[in-house]
Amino acid sequence: MIDFTLTPEQQEMRDLAHTFAEKEIRPVAPELDEREEFPWELVKKAGAVGLTSFAFPEGLGGLGITDELTNCLITEELSWGCAGVATVLGGTHLASIPILIAGTTEQQERLVKPVVERNGLAALALTEASAGSDVAAMTTTARRDGDEYVLSGAKRFISNGGIADLYVVFAVTDRAQGHRGISAFIVPGDAPGLTGGRKERKLGIRCSHTGEVLLDDVRVLAANRLGEEGSGFRLAMTTLDRSRPMVAAIALGIARAAYEYALEYAKTRIQFGQPIAANQAIQFMLADMATEVQAARLMTWWAAKVTETGRPFLYESSMAKNFASDVAMRVTTDAVQIFGGYGYIREYPVEKLFRDAKITQIYEGTNQIQKIVVANQILK
Numbered sequence: 567m568i569d570f571t572l573t574p575e576q577q578e579m580r581d582l583a584h585t586f587a588e589k590e591i592r593p594v595a596p597e598l599d600e601r602e603e604f605p606w607e608l609v610k611k612a613g614a615v616g617l618t619s620f621a622f623p624e625g626l627g628g629l630g631i632t633d634e635l636t637n638c639l640i641t642e643e644l645s646w647g648c649a650g651v652a653t654v655l656g657g658t659h660l661a662s663i664p665i666l667i668a669g670t671t672e673q674q675e676r677l678v679k680p681v682v683e684r685n686g687l688a689a690l691a692l693t694e695a696s697a698g699s700d701v702a703a704m705t706t707t708a709r710r711d712g713d714e715y716v717l718s719g720a721k722r723f724i725s726n727g728g729i730a731d732l733y734v735v736f737a738v739t740d741r742a743q744g745h746r747g748i749s750a751f752i753v754p755g756d757a758p759g760l761t762g763g764r765k766e767r768k769l770g771i772r773c774s775h776t777g778e779v780l781l782d783d784v785r786v787l788a789a790n791r792l793g794e795e796g797s798g799f800r801l802a803m804t805t806l807d808r809s810r811p812m813v814a815a816i817a818l819g820i821a822r823a824a825y826e827y828a829l830e831y832a833k834t835r836i837q838f839g840q841p842i843a844a845n846q847a848i849q850f851m852l853a854d855m856a857t858e859v860q861a862a863r864l865m866t867w868w869a870a871k872v873t874e875t876g877r878p879f880l881y882e883s884s885m886a887k888n889f890a891s892d893v894a895m896r897v898t899t900d901a902v903q904i905f906g907g908y909g910y911i912r913e914y915p916v917e918k919l920f921r922d923a924k925i926t927q928i929y930e931g932t933n934q935i936q937k938i939v940v941a942n943q944i945l946k
């Protein structure tokens with residue numbers, strides 16, 4: 567049976583995130599975007615209501631939200647407030663995935679709990695300058711030295727990179743093994759030798775911090791390794807498969823916000839003596855936007871539900887991410903069009919949404935990579 571009714575708990579979390587987005591995020595988002603300023607104050611406030619580390623178990627100080635649909639509901643609302651803020655909090659959620667899949671109880675207690683309890687931020691450090699879509703081309707190394715590993719290299723384009731309290735870093739432990747020679751490590755943000763490099767200046771999601779993570783002979787205990795040596799590539803792929811419904815939800819939040827602003831504007835903007843919404847050309851645009859937002863939501867919820875069934879879900883999560891991010895781009899483009907010249911002006915909200923939408927087609931695997939995943943599944 568297909569039932570779109572949310573449980574009282576899901577509704578409660580959605581309401582919590584919506585209220586936070588409406589009351590706390592939206593009033594400050596344009597300024598943060600304009601100044602490319604990291605939302606430290608919002609992170610603190612999000613922590614106070616449990617939204618910084620909601621995906622971690624209660625025993626570690628989180629809210630214990632493990633069902634992907636609830637994660638997506640929260641993320642859609644945060645992104646409806648500001649996709650930059652959703653990316654900041656999403657960075658911690660992203661890093662929580664490999665930790666919850668492969669982290670031992672000892673690792674979670676020793677390394678994760680102190681960070682979650684003080685509402686710290688986490689980051690997943692996979693990408694490098696020459697290893698983006700081709701993750702296996704990474705050159706960061708982790709050399710075993712007694713009961714430690716020594717990490718050396720540079721990660722690029724990392725959300726919360728350089729400011730996080732905790733990292734999941736992927737590095738080569740055995741070059742001869744190709745992608746089977748990659749391992750994952752939990753690295754504390756204050757580990758000697760770990761520093762933040764350049765902070766990127768971006769088109770959109772400008773209040774989020776995207777930065778380099780430089781690893782200069784960073785020593786971590788062998789006990790910080792996530793899973794077996796050589797299991798890092800598989801863990802990275804599983805993590806991204808699992809996080810893609812969340813990216814779809816970020817895209818959905820942006821698209822919904824743009825549609826709502828455009829609808830309101832079309833009803834109130836008078837040209838030729840009537841609201842522009844009286845024109846069928848505008849009505850059709852609005853009808854398509856509403857339809858696409860709803861379709862993106864169905865794809866996102868579907869992918870989220872499949873992740874809970876225990877069967878493989880890469881097909882559904884890649885489809886949802888690919889589709890919802892394209893919807894975000896189309897809907898924000900039409901929202902700018904409906905606003906006319908005002909849509910192009912920074913004082914009005916839709917130009918930010920248009921800029922923010924683009925990243926959803928790129929991060930956590932570009933849409934070309936999502937299409938490769940889907941094609942592989944339907945052709946195998």
Ligand SMILES: Cc1cc2nc3c(=O)[nH]c(=O)nc-3n(C[C@H](O)[C@H](O)[C@H](O)COP(=O)(O)OP(=O)(O)OC[C@H]3O[C@@H](n4cnc5c(N)ncnc54)[C@H](O)[C@@H]3O)c2cc1C
Pocket residue numbers: 657689690691692693695697698699700722723724725726768776925928929930931932933934935938
């Ligand atoms: C704002 C931002 C935040 C990010 N956050 C994180 C993060 O937190 N952690 C992290 O590890 N990474 C992060 N990334 C990195 C992001 O995931 C990569 O940028 C992305 O995977 C693409 O890699 P690339 O930029 O090197 O592009 P490339 O891989 O160089 O791709 C360039 C173009 O070629 C296409 N292409 C590549 N290979 C193929 C192929 N086989 N077939 C068809 N087309 C192909 C791509 O689709 C793209 O259009 C972030 C990036 C940005 C911009």
